[in-house]
């Protein structure tokens with residue numbers, strides 16, 4: 001019994017101080033890492049916020065934006081990423097210097113397209129009126145254009 005008592009009573013081993021500091025630094029790094037990952041996940045995509053700026057400056061584009069979002073466009077197009085079809089920022093960049101770009105694209109939206117970007121077909125959208133297509137094309141051309149590669 002006396003032996004056991006002695007064992008319990010042993011003073012805590014004298015850990016060097018740096019272990020405590022190392023633990024504190026380690027935990028700070030973990031906390032920073034978690035916060036950093038959280039920021040990376042939560043921060044708005046730069047292109048999306050650039051588009052928000054455009055929408056604030058040109059509220060008349062809201063109708064076109066709503067039409068694009070309400071139709072099937074985003075199933076094949078992204079603002080900055082090409083899925084089935086080219087990214088809207090790439091389309092905006094391509095036609096930046098073309099005077100009749102909006103008319104041209106409005107027509108393409110209604111009649112469909114193939115061969116301009118590749119051999120994937122963009123289907124026709126006959127249910128979209130010429131006026132709606134025009135508004136959609138205006139919105140597409142207002143997307144901040146992709147930088148030339």
Ligand code: HEC
Nearest residue numbers: 071072073076084085105113114115116117118120121122
């Ligand atoms: C099924 C997939 C799909 C859907 C849905 C779709 N697109 Fe496309 N889009 C494409 C593809 C593929 C191309 C490239 C066609 C080509 O190479 O000529 C394209 C091209 C375009 C172009 C560029 C045309 C050109 O002459 O450069 C515009 C503008 C466009 N789409 C807008 C839209 C809008 C607006 C909608 C919604 C009403 C939409 N797209 C829906 C696949 C799609």
